[in-house]
Amino acid sequence: MNLFKKLAVGAVTSMSLMASAAYAQVEIQWWHAMGGRLGEVVEEIAAKYNASQSEYVVVPTYKGGYEDTMTAGIAAFRAKQQPNIIQIFDAGAATIIYSKGAVVPVADLLEKYAGGFDSTDYIEGVRYFYADNEGKMIGMPFNSSTPLLYYNKDIFAKVGLDGPPATWEELEAMAPKLKEAGYQALAQSHSPWIWAENFMSRHNLPLATANNGYDSTDVKILYNTPELRMHWTKVKEWLDKGWYGYYGRGWGDNQDAFVQQKVAMWLGSSGSFGGLTKSAEFKFGAAYLPYWKSVVDEPTSTFIGGAALFAMAGKSEEENKGVADFLKFLTNPEMQYFWHRETGYVPITNAAYEMAKADGYYDTTPDAEIGILQLTQKSGEWTKGYRLGFYVQIREVMYKNFEDILSGKASVEDAFAAIEKDGNALLARFHDTYK
Amino acid sequence: MKRVQFEHSPIPYLFVAPQLLIIAIFFLWPAGQAVYQSFLLEDAFGLSSQFVWFRNYSDTIFNESWLQSAWFTAIFSTLVTFLSLGLALLLAVKANEVIRGASTYKTLLMWAYAIAPPVAGLMGNLMFNPLIGDMYHFMNSFGYDFDHKLHETDAAFVVILISVWKQVSVNFIFFLSGLQGIPKSVTEAATMDCKSPTRRFWTITFPLLAPTTFFLMVTNITYAFFETFGIIDTTTQGAPGGATTTLVYKVFQDGFRGADIGGSSAQSVVLMLVVLVLTVIQFRFIERKVHY
Numbered sequence: 262m263n264l265f266k267k268l269a270v271g272a273v274t275s276m277s278l279m280a281s282a283a284y285a286q287v288e289i290q291w292w293h294a295m296g297g298r299l300g301e302v303v304e305e306i307a308a309k310y311n312a313s314q315s316e317y318v319v320v321p322t323y324k325g326g327y328e329d330t331m332t333a334g335i336a337a338f339r340a341k342q343q344p345n346i347i348q349i350f351d352a353g354a355a356t357i358i359y360s361k362g363a364v365v366p367v368a369d370l371l372e373k374y375a376g377g378f379d380s381t382d383y384i385e386g387v388r389y390f391y392a393d394n395e396g397k398m399i400g401m402p403f404n405s406s407t408p409l410l411y412y413n414k415d416i417f418a419k420v421g422l423d424g425p426p427a428t429w430e431e432l433e434a435m436a437p438k439l440k441e442a443g444y445q446a447l448a449q450s451h452s453p454w455i456w457a458e459n460f461m462s463r464h465n466l467p468l469a470t471a472n473n474g475y476d477s478t479d480v481k482i483l484y485n486t487p488e489l490r491m492h493w494t495k496v497k498e499w500l501d502k503g504w505y506g507y508y509g510r511g512w513g514d515n516q517d518a519f520v521q522q523k524v525a526m527w528l529g530s531s532g533s534f535g536g537l538t539k540s541a542e543f544k545f546g547a548a549y550l551p552y553w554k555s556v557v558d559e560p561t562s563t564f565i566g567g568a569a570l571f572a573m574a575g576k577s578e579e580e581n582k583g584v585a586d587f588l589k590f591l592t593n594p595e596m597q598y599f600w601h602r603e604t605g606y607v608p609i610t611n612a613a614y615e616m617a618k619a620d621g622y623y624d625t626t627p628d629a630e631i632g633i634l635q636l637t638q639k640s641g642e643w644t645k646g647y648r649l650g651f652y653v654q655i656r657e658v659m660y661k662n663f664e665d666i667l668s669g670k671a672s673v674e675d676a677f678a679a680i681e682k683d684g685n686a687l688l689a690r691f692h693d694t695y696k
Numbered sequence: 697m698k699r700v701q702f703e704h705s706p707i708p709y710l711f712v713a714p715q716l717l718i719i720a721i722f723f724l725w726p727a728g729q730a731v732y733q734s735f736l737l738e739d740a741f742g743l744s745s746q747f748v749w750f751r752n753y754s755d756t757i758f759n760e761s762w763l764q765s766a767w768f769t770a771i772f773s774t775l776v777t778f779l780s781l782g783l784a785l786l787l788a789v790k791a792n793e794v795i796r797g798a799s800t801y802k803t804l805l806m807w808a809y810a811i812a813p814p815v816a817g818l819m820g821n822l823m824f825n826p827l828i829g830d831m832y833h834f835m836n837s838f839g840y841d842f843d844h845k846l847h848e849t850d851a852a853f854v855v856i857l858i859s860v861w862k863q864v865s866v867n868f869i870f871f872l873s874g875l876q877g878i879p880k881s882v883t884e885a886a887t888m889d890c891k892s893p894t895r896r897f898w899t900i901t902f903p904l905l906a907p908t909t910f911f912l913m914v915t916n917i918t919y920a921f922f923e924t925f926g927i928i929d930t931t932t933q934g935a936p937g938g939a940t941t942t943l944v945y946k947v948f949q950d951g952f953r954g955a956d957i958g959g960s961s962a963q964s965v966v967l968m969l970v971v972l973v974l975t976v977i978q979f980r981f982i983e984r985k986v987h988y
Contacts, residue, residue: 328953339742360741509845654954664936668846694737
């Protein structure tokens with residue numbers, strides 16, 4: 262037999278094997294945006310699920326970043342080739358939820374096929390973000406993180422600072438000392454997320470009309486407020502004084518500045534914890550996101566960031582059953598604890614959190630608990646989340662104008678007026694498209 | 697008198713058919729889709745849509761950020777085309793005169809041709825990284841506060857530098873072969889008539905290179921408009937404050953990142969028209985001055 266024939270025979274045999282395997286088990290396609298180490302953990306989760314039962318096979322596929330994954334899902338849906346499960350990030354939630362008929366609410370799926378659903382099983386901070394205005398979960402929070410402050414303990418000890426700042430006022434008091442020792446005090450990744458959205462949540466301020474956008478698409482943003490303008494006036498001052506280092510929009514570029522000990526503190530995500538333990542060659546700690554004492558006496562909890570899993574519509578009942586079964590598996594305490602430990606993302610159920618506590622995980626790594634503690638801090642009227650359309654573009658508008666503030670091209674007043682104007686124009690456009 | 701009439705054979709049509717099919721599938725059909733989509737307000741998943749005439753155009757074209765990127769695209773493509781043609785021509789003329797080690801020079805100059813724009817962008821991004829980038833520190837060593845993460849002109853400098861660097865070698869190859877195509881007898885005769893090499897270059901060599909230059913100008917403008925996307929995406933991503941967003945990058949941001957299909961279709965239709973007009977201008981007014 263020559264080589265070609267051998268190959269052909271091999272291909273036919275393996276194809277028929279695959280076909281028979283697929284015939285026996287229902288395949289569940291899962292498109293996700295988790296690269297690198299996170300992607301490996303996703304593969305492990307799928308492998309664990311597939312080994313745990315024989316009815317369904319979950320096939321995870323990495324589709325690039327959050328936006329790429331959403332675009333791939335949109336294109337596939339339009340071609341009627343959509344996956345069963347797709348991971349959609351916070352800023353894309355409105356797009357998929359308001360496209361009527363694109364997804365099946367996960368609460369309905371679990372109710373119908375997995376023996377019930379109770380939203381109070383989930384920790385308070387994640388319960389509402391991907392839910393509708395009545396609290397029904399549309400997407401299942403998957404990788405949930407929240408902004409935290411990381412600080413370099415070695416630098417703090419060297420400079421003679423006791424602990425991380427709880428408020429921005431305290432940070433301002435620490436910054437001159439750090440500067441004198443040759444360090445920038447602060448860097449920060451993702452300014453719209455941390456210094457606009459979560460700023461509002463931390464100080465219990467509304468960020469949009471119509472119940473932060475949950476009640477209607479006819480909505481206007483409320484970012485142009487004295488509190489947020491004050492904050493950005495301060496940020497510009499910090500930059501000019503050399504207290505704050507701006508390393509661009511890239512998440513990693515700002516994190517690198519912290520890892521390379523150019524800056525003493527960095528605002529990142531609770532999900533950054535796992536990566537930092539590997540890359541930082543110094544002792545570091547995690548702390549709550551600071552707040553302005555001048556704005557509130559006691560801060561409220563932050564939003565979750567990250568992404569959720571959505572069950573796409575147009576699938577057979579058998580496959581939807583599999584999706585529900587898998588989501589149930591994914592949210593069981595063992596899997597959530599595994600995900601939490603491996604990645605640093607918060608566990609989304611109370612049971613998983615209790616399990617991590619009982620296991621003594623936080624006794625050995627107390628910093629890993631900071632994110633979930635912050636999410637379970639006192640909640641307020643405006644700490645549930647937000648639902649705003651074309652939010653990717655609105656974040657782009659914010660980035661643009663924040664950069665204009667920092668570079669001195671625009672005054673804080675002008676920049677926020679531009680954010681309000683352009684943001685509201687986008688929201689009006691979204692409303693007309695999705696009404 | 698009997699007119700000579702050749703019998704029409706279907707064979708020529710068969711020969712062009714594959715090409716026509718390719719144009720139809722990969723250009724006409726998507727372009728038609730873009731025009732159609734540009735008149736619709738449609739949700740991302742295509743579940744509901746309304747016909748809105750020119751709403752997408754009025755929403756997305758004549759606003760500040762689009763005009764800013766149109767302006768940047770104009771400056772950017774002019775500079776990239778002019779600089780990469782100029783540098784490549786200079787290098788080609790000089791390399792053509794080198795006698796010792798000529799092939800080494802040429803190989804080194806052509807080398808960058810093999811690099812794809814996104815790779816060039818990634819390399820440039822590393823070189824201009826504020827923490828580890830040598831170029832960043834070099835630029836700052838003159839006492840000027842170079843910061844392409846915040847200063848618009850610095851960011852524009854970075855993307856233009858990388859785009860030109862990447863394109864010079866392509867142009868170099870064409871110019872060099874163009875130069876080598878000029879008959880020796882012509883240059884020798886010119887040398888006898890005129891002593892000044894600069895004058896000889898502008899009166900003899902450059903006009904003879906005109907067809908190559910024209911061809912390269914057309915391809916370089918297209919490069920600056922479309923292919924530099926990869927460089928921008930891997931370096932500045934349009935920042936700071938939208939200062940390095942080209943029109944193509946904006947289409948990508950709104951359509952592929954932001955799921956606004958109608959708006960980005962309207963923008964791409966306008967972009968298509970702009971390129972069409974540019975091409976017509978090039979062929980009608982500039983090509984007339986070219987002698988083949």
